[in-house]
Amino acid sequence: MTHKERVLRALNHEETDRPPFQATFTPEFADRLRREFHLPEQRTEPHHRTWYGYDLEILTGQDALQAGGGWVTNYYLKPENYTDEWGVEWKIDPYETPFGTGHYTNIARNPLRDDDDLAMAYKAPDPLRPELYRHVERLVREYGQEYYIIGRVHGTLFETAWALRGLDTFMTDFYINPDLVCHLLDETGNYHRRMCLEMVKRGVDMIWLGDDMGAQQSLLIDPDLWREFFKPRMAAIIADIKKANPAVKVAYHTDGCNYDIIPDLIEIGLDVLNPVQTECMDPAVLEDKYGDRLCFFGGIAVQSTLPYGTPDEIRREIDWLKGTLGRGGGWLSAPTHHVQLDTPMENFFTMLDALGIEDKRPR
Amino acid sequence: MEELLDKIAHCVEVGKINLKTPFPPAMKGQPGAEELTLQALKEGIAPAEILTQGLIKGMEKIGVKFKNNQVFVPQVLMSAKAMGTAIKHLKPYFSDGSVAMKGQFIIGTVEGDLHDIGKNLVAMMVEGNGYEVIDLGVDVNTEKFLEAIKQHPDAYVGMSALLTTTMTNMEQINSAIKAAYPGVVTFIGGAPVTAEFAQKIGADYYTDGPQELVEILNRISA
Numbered sequence A: 001m002t003h004k005e006r007v008l009r010a011l012n013h014e015e016t017d018r019p020p021f022q023a024t025f026t027p028e029f030a031d032r033l034r035r036e037f038h039l040p041e042q043r044t045e046p047h048h049r050t051w052y053g054y055d056l057e058i059l060t061g062q063d064a065l066q067a068g069g070g071w072v073t074n075y076y077l078k079p080e081n082y083t084d085e086w087g088v089e090w091k092i093d094p095y096e097t098p099f100g101t102g103h104y105t106n107i108a109r110n111p112l113r114d115d116d117d118l119a120m121a122y123k124a125p126d127p128l129r130p131e132l133y134r135h136v137e138r139l140v141r142e143y144g145q146e147y148y149i150i151g152r153v154h155g156t157l158f159e160t161a162w163a164l165r166g167l168d169t170f171m172t173d174f175y176i177n178p179d180l181v182c183h184l185l186d187e188t189g190n191y192h193r194r195m196c197l198e199m200v201k202r203g204v205d206m207i208w209l210g211d212d213m214g215a216q217q218s219l220l221i222d223p224d225l226w227r228e229f230f231k232p233r234m235a236a237i238i239a240d241i242k243k244a245n246p247a248v249k250v251a252y253h254t255d256g257c258n259y260d261i262i263p264d265l266i267e268i269g270l271d272v273l274n275p276v277q278t279e280c281m282d283p284a285v286l287e288d289k290y291g292d293r294l295c296f297f298g299g300i301a302v303q304s305t306l307p308y309g310t311p312d313e314i315r316r317e318i319d320w321l322k323g324t325l326g327r328g329g330g331w332l333s334a335p336t337h338h339v340q341l342d343t344p345m346e347n348f349f350t351m352l353d354a355l356g357i358e359d360k361r362p363r
Numbered sequence B: 001m002e003e004l005l006d007k008i009a010h011c012v013e014v015g016k017i018n019l020k021t022p023f024p025p026a027m028k029g030q031p032g033a034e035e036l037t038l039q040a041l042k043e044g045i046a047p048a049e050i051l052t053q054g055l056i057k058g059m060e061k062i063g064v065k066f067k068n069n070q071v072f073v074p075q076v077l078m079s080a081k082a083m084g085t086a087i088k089h090l091k092p093y094f095s096d097g098s099v100a101m102k103g104q105f106i107i108g109t110v111e112g113d114l115h116d117i118g119k120n121l122v123a124m125m126v127e128g129n130g131y132e133v134i135d136l137g138v139d140v141n142t143e144k145f146l147e148a149i150k151q152h153p154d155a156y157v158g159m160s161a162l163l164t165t166t167m168t169n170m171e172q173i174n175s176a177i178k179a180a181y182p183g184v185v186t187f188i189g190g191a192p193v194t195a196e197f198a199q200k201i202g203a204d205y206y207t208d209g210p211q212e213l214v215e216i217l218n219r220i221s222a
């Protein structure tokens, strides 16, 4: 069975020899892993770079490979402070863990925060520049036979819009400035919709849409606001993708607790839900209620088990996920976010082992 | 008088800022927390009364609703805006002593961490319940916490963290605070934080959200 077949079967709700697997890493965790495999360090997030060879993904047994696109690829863009082409300013913030110093790139300034007129006049960049797709083309050409290819267009609507406007401001704009909200969601949404379609044209198997809508115990915003501002726009994007190629699966990433909008997501044609933070939603409930209509992608907890669990606890978690999210197929296993630097290496390889993935580290 | 104060409380609860703002739609074209507060002052109602029986009442109500998942972050932000706009007109009376705050509360998101929605919500709710809040912002290190306590030695201290990679900094900050100012009461919170963790690092309180925090503050500052 090729990696690609494993994913296709799982997404078709069939049992597979082992759950298909996919993961991303923060730059410093990736470099720790690279050292395990005697590979040179990279100090960057590579999924939108044309030069990237996916060596780490392949060595860690991943079945799906992803190419990033859209505003979100401005995370980890440079090692020093920068302003991206959308006008968002970024800075580098170091943090300490037991495994060394990490660096997050963080938004330092939201360019439209205090200026309603500027916001109403805002135009997104051009999504049709051919150079934005070279890495996708190469990924599909070189790996598309054997691996399942994901076009990851995270920050589809909400996150890019609030990066421009400021999250707290944007959250009150819903009530005070609804026209401004619509304008920014249309600008960011149209850019990313075009990008999805360009990726579909280039042969990706799945489009990853994403916007974090959940907090730990509830949605970040009222489900009614989501239904008013996001649901119709997402429905249109999903419909366009399916029209361009009905075989392409659509996944949606939203952190945290999203119970309130899952039926709506199914209604507008979503195939796959990511990342399923089990601290926030019960995988047994999800499988029972929606497992026949929705696939799950994620589940392996970066907020608890991966950094803090014992190897035994990690094995138990994987078994639990296999028996819930993975019952009868329908589960693409993955950590619930980039694996963070505070994760012990033993935990990572225990996770692989529990999933049935061979440890390929040189001995 | 009571009726007017109830109206003010209602405006804060539903996030009606002033005449101009279109939210909530049902109150379009009506006066908001701002105008009603000005009216109350004009009618000679004591500023302390307006604060406690009007603005704070409204904030208490929205806090309870948030805790019960009846409303979400955006509506709490609207309530905080309504309160913030109205309270500006009471500020002159704070310094002359005619309005007494219940205490001071220093808060910050700890070093390395930029998540501030939860921290801001806690700050607004604590302020909205009658405390002076000193908000140190995000990515706050030990020195900044200590400096703030030096300036406000009677303040309570709250720390927020949303990442497993940064909540460990709470341990260091909390120990430094306890070493330098053993009497200071500390609170910690944020999605990955637990009561066990608070106990382990010697922080005095962990709560899930702002409502429980305010209840504890009201109890220990009384």
Ligand code: B12
Pocket: A026, A093, A104, A105, A106, A167, A212, A213, A214, A215, A216, A220, A255, A256, A257, A275, A277, A280, A302, A303, A304, A336, A337, A338, A340, B073, B112, B113, B114, B115, B116, B117, B118, B119, B121, B122, B158, B159, B160, B161, B162, B163, B164, B165, B187, B188, B189, B190, B191, B192, B206, B207, B208, B209, B210, B213
């Ligand atoms: C929004 C968000 C972001 C936004 C933050 C924007 C902002 N201005 O705050 C952005 C996109 C910038 C972001 C970035 C990152 N994020 Co983030 N983010 C979230 C998300 C989706 C919601 C957090 C939120 O705002 N909740 C809403 C508020 C109201 O809730 P709250 O903060 O929990 O606060 C409540 C309580 O906790 C409590 N509380 C909070 N503080 C305090 C303090 C005291 C004293 C008390 C008593 C109570 C208290 O009261 C609040 C109200 O009830 C969570 C998902 C989740 N499950 O929480 C991920 C999440 C926290 N993020 C995560 C990650 C990994 C990151 C990044 C590291 C990604 C990366 N680059 O690899 C970066 C790090 C940036 C940094 N240096 O901090 C992970 C953390 C995993 C882990 N190991 O801990 C999470 C859990 C998502 C996941 N899939 O796992 N994120």
